[in-house]
Amino acid sequence: MNEFSNAFRTAAHLLVEMDPGLLEVVLLSLRVSLSAVILAAVFALPLGAFVALTPFPGRRGVVILMNAMMSLPPVVVGLVIYLLLSRTGPLGTTGLLFTPTAMIIAQCVLVFPIIAALTRQTVFDLHEEYDEYLRSVGAGTRQKIATLLWDGRARLLTAILAGFGRAIAEVGAVIIVGGNILHSTRVMTTTIALETSKGDLGMALGLGIILVLIAVAVNTAVVTIGGGANQRTV
C-alpha cells in the first residue's frame, strides 16, 4: 500500500512546490470545466424550467429523453464532436479541434442534460406550488421561468454542482477532442490517465487527490457565495 502514502507525498510535494506544469494543467481544467458548466447552465436552466412548467403533448417523452441523455458516454460525445470539428467535417474550417474550445463544447454537451434534467425535477416541485398564482397574475412563460429559477436558485446549485462534477472528472471526451497535447490541451484528468498508462500510479493518485481538493474548494466557494444570505439550503 505504499502507493497511497506515495500518492499523498506526491500530492503534497506538487502543491508545496507549486509545480508550474501542474499549475498550467489545473488552470486549464478549471477554465474548461467552469466555462462548460456556465455555458450549459445558461441554456439548461431555462430549458429544464420550461419543460417543468409547460404541459405539451409528448412532454413525458422529452423528460425521459432528457433523463436518458445523462447516460451519454463521454467517449461517444468526444467522437461526435471530433468528427464535426475534424478538417473534413462540417465544421472543419473553424479549426477548433485540439483546442480548449473544443473541450468546452464537449463537456458542455455532457453536462447539459444533467443540469436540464435535475432542473426540471427541482422546478417541477416549485411550480406545482406556484402554478396557480403565476397563472392568476398573468405571468408569461419567460416571467414564469425567471420567477421559478430565481426562487429555486439555492436548490438548483446542487444540480449545477453535479454538472461541474461530471465535467471536471471527465476524461473520455476531452482526450479525444483535445488530444491531450502537452502545454495546449492537457488537463488534470488526461494527465491522470497518462500517468496511469505509464504505470506511475503514485503520481496519478497524487493528481487525483489534488483534483478532489480543487473540487472541494470550488464547491465551498459556490455554496458559500450562492447559497448564502436568506436562501441557505445547505
Added chain:
Amino acid sequence: MNEFSNAFRTAAHLLVEMDPGLLEVVLLSLRVSLSAVILAAVFALPLGAFVALTPFPGRRGVVILMNAMMSLPPVVVGLVIYLLLSRTGPLGTTGLLFTPTAMIIAQCVLVFPIIAALTRQTVFDLHEEYDEYLRSVGAGTRQKIATLLWDGRARLLTAILAGFGRAIAEVGAVIIVGGNILHSTRVMTTTIALETSKGDLGMALGLGIILVLIAVAVNTAVVTIGGGANQRTV
C-alpha cells in the same frame, strides 16, 4: 461525414443481427451498472435523507464534501480500488480484481455521492415542510427517513437516474478494475474505447448509439414503473 451514416448502419446492423458478442457486452453493462446503482442507492438514499434532516455541527462541511465527491474522477476511483483489490493489496485474497464484482464496486463508489447529494437536496425541501409534523408525532430518525424517502420517491427517481447515467457511461474506472477482458469484463463503454483506439470510429459510434438507446429504454422503464400511479412527477 460518412462516419455518421456508417455509425447508424453499424448500429442497425448490430441490432438486427442480434450479434451475440454485442448481447454479452450489453447484458454485462446493464448487470454491472444496475447493480452498482441499486447498491449505491440503498445506502445513499438514507444517508442523504439523514444529512438533510439532522442538524449537527459540521453538517455544512459534510454537505460540501458530498457535493464535491460528485467530482471524483473515475480513473482515480479505478486506481484506488485496483490497489485495494490487487493480489498484493489489502483485499487481494478476495480475488475480485478483473471481475464484474470489482466493476460494480468501482461504479458504486462513483455513483454514491451523486445519489446522496441529490437526495439530500430533494429531501431537504420536503423535510422543511414535514419537519414540525414529524417531530410533533414523535417520529424517530429512522421513521423520519422512511417517511421522507417514501413521499419523495417519485422525485428521487431523477437522482437515481443521474447515478445510473454516470455508471453506464463511465469507462475510466471499469477499464482499470475490470481490465476489459473479452467474454469476462468487457462492457459497452470499454468496447467503445477499444474501437476508438483501433480507429474504427463507425463501430465506436454505432455502439454509442446502442448505448443511448439502452439508456432510453431503462429510463422509460424506470419512469413508467416508478413514477406511475399517484406519484407522477414526470
Added chain:
Amino acid sequence: MQSQHHMLPLVVNGVSYVANGKAIIEDVSFTIHDAGLTILLGPNGAGKSSLLKLCHGLWPLSSGSIRWGDADVQDVKQKQAMVFQRPVLLRRSAAENVDHVLKLRGASSAERARVIEESLQWAGLANIADMPARKLSGGEQQSLTIARAWALNPEVLLLDEPTANLDPAATRRVEDLIRSFAEAGKKVIMATHNIAQARRLADEVLFLNHGRLLEQAPAEQFMSGPSDPLAGRFIAGELVE
C-alpha cells in the same frame, strides 16, 4: 348597483369540472349582472374554491362555458385578482412579493415603490416588509396576499375565505376594503363560511352543495329564509349531507 361594469355580466353556462374521474362541479349555470359582492356559500367540499378558480380561468372546463362581458374567461386574468384559500407566497420578502406582481404588470420603479409602501401600510405589515414572507404568521400571510391583490387594482376581485386567519381588526379592514371596492362599481366574488360576515357584506348569495348550485338569491332574501331546505339548515349550523 348597476351593471356599468364592462366585464359584466358574468355568464356561467352548464359548467362541469371533472378531476380524477370525480365531478367536482356539475352542470352549474348562473348569471351575475351587477357589480357589488356575490358570496359563495356552502359546506366544506361543496366546490366553492373550485368554482372561483373556474371563474378566474385557472382550470379548463370539462364542459360548458364562462364569459365575462364580451370576453372569454381565459382572457380576463389581467383585469382580475384572486386571493387563494391557502396563501401562495414566493420565497422572498413580503415587499418583494408585492413587487413581483407589480413588475409583471410593468409598473415603473417609482410607482412600484409607492404601491408597495401603500399596500403594506394598509395591511398593517409595514414593519415586516423585509421579512421572508413564508416565515410570517398565518394571519400576516393572509393579509399579505390580500395586499398583493389590492396592489393590482383589479376590476374583479375573487376572494377565497380571505379572513379565515385574520383577527377581528384585520377582518374589519378587509371587509372595509371589500365594501369600498363594491361601492366603486367593481365586482367581488367571495367564498366564505362566516355566515355573519356574509350577512354583513353580501348583495347576492350563491349556495353550492356537492358541486351543484342549489340557490341564487339576493342576500336579504337568502338570509331571511332561503328557499332551498339544505341552505336553511346550513345557515342554522346544521350538518348538511
Added chain:
Amino acid sequence: MQSQHHMLPLVVNGVSYVANGKAIIEDVSFTIHDAGLTILLGPNGAGKSSLLKLCHGLWPLSSGSIRWGDADVQDVKQKQAMVFQRPVLLRRSAAENVDHVLKLRGASSAERARVIEESLQWAGLANIADMPARKLSGGEQQSLTIARAWALNPEVLLLDEPTANLDPAATRRVEDLIRSFAEAGKKVIMATHNIAQARRLADEVLFLNHGRLLEQAPAEQFMSGPSDPLAGRFIAGELVE
C-alpha cells in the same frame, strides 16, 4: 376542573424565543393548573402559534423553561397531539395520513384499520378516505388533521385555529370534540381569533400581544371585561397595536 391530570400543571417560566434576531416570544411566564380548555387570544402576529409550538417542545427555548407536570417539555410529545394552523399533510391518501401516526405509535394493523375508519367517519371524510390528502378542499384538509390528532387519543391537545376553514357544522363537531375532551379530564390549549367560539368554549384565557403575555384570566371574567385595556379593545374588534 381538578388537576388529576398527571401532566399538569404546565409551568411556563420566563420563556423567550428569538428567531432571526427578533424576539417572537418575550419573557412569558404562566402556570396552567387545571384540565379543560385554555384559549390563546391575541391579534395576528401576537405569537400564539409560536407559544403553542414552544409548549409542544417543537422549538428550542432561547431562555426560560417549560415543564408539564414532572416532565420536561421535550419528553411529552408522545402524549400530546398538535394541529397546526397550516395543515401539514403527507403526500398520501387521507386514510394513509391517519395510518401514518398510528404506525408510528406501534398500533396493530387491526387496531389501525378500526381507528382510521372511526376517525374519518367522525370527521365526515369517510367517502374521501382514498383521495390524495393534498387534493382535498381547505376544510377537508383541516378536518383531516384534526381527525389525525384525534386518532392519537392524546392526553393534551394543542389546536391552532382549528376551525378557521370549517363550515358551521364541522365547526360544531370540532367544538363538541373539544368539549368532550375537556370533560374527560384532558387538557386542550387552543389559539383562535373567533371570539364567539372562545366565549362558547373557554375555561381560561391567555391574552398575548407582541410576544408578551398581557393577561391570564378565567374565561367568564375575561369575556365580561378584561383588565388589560388592549384586550378589551381586541374583543371589541378594534385595531390593537
Added chain:
Amino acid sequence: LSSPKGTNITLASTTSTENSGLLGYLLPIFKGDSGIGVRVVAVGTGQAMRMAMKGDADVVLVHHRPSEELFVEEGYGVERISVMHNDFIIVGPASDPAGIKGVTDVAAALGRIRSSRAAFVSRGDDSGTHKRELSLWATLGFQPGDDDRDWYRESGSGQGATLNVASEMDAYCLSDRASWVTFGNKRGLELLVEGDPLLLNPYSVILVNPQKYPHIKAPEGQQFIDWLVSERGQQLIAAFRVEGQQLFFPDALDPTEE
C-alpha cells in the same frame, strides 16, 4: 495436456497485440489445445509491467527490452523469452512536406522532419514506442524541448489516439506496424518510412515469478509460453494475416535472433 478444464491465466499485454487481433486469433486455438483460458488485459507497456510487479498477471507479453530485463533482474519475472517481432514505421501525410517518402535510413528521415519543422506527434506516454522514438531522435543528438513546441507535439495517449491526432493534424508519427495496418481512421496518412534495422520491434514473453507470488499460476503460464514458442505456436503467428499482410514474424525458432 494435463491442466483441468476451466483454468484461466491472466496475460498483461500491450495494446498492439490485442488491437491487431493476434491474440483473438491465437488464444482460442491455445484453449482448444490445452483447455487453458487466457484473459487478456491490454494496457500500455508501463502499466502492464506495473500490474505484473503487483502480482496481478501471470504472464506478460511486451516490447521494451530494457524494462523487461530490469523486470527479470529484480526477480519479478522468471525469464525473458523472445517470441516474435514486427517493426516500427513512420507514417505521415500524403503531401509529405518533409520529403521522407522512401527514405530507408530512419535517422535521415527524422532529420528532415526536424529541419523542415513539419508537424510530428509523439506518444509522449513512456510507452515502448515512445521510448524507441526518443532513442531514434537521440541518434541525431536531438532531444525535443520547449523550443520545438510548434512542430513537436506530445499526445500523451495510446497508439490509436495518437494516430487519430496525426491524421487530423497532417503530422508524422512513429507507429508499430500492427497498429497501423489495423487502424481504421487513416484518412490522409500514408506509410512513408520502413525497413531500417533500427526499427525492429521485438516482443517477448515473461512468466511472473511464482517464488515472488505463490498465487501465480506458474504451470499453466509456462504451458502457454511453451506453446507460443513451440513450432505450432510460431507457425500460427506467422500465418496470422490482416488484410493479407503478415504483421508478426516468429523469432523463437530462429537461432540468429536471440
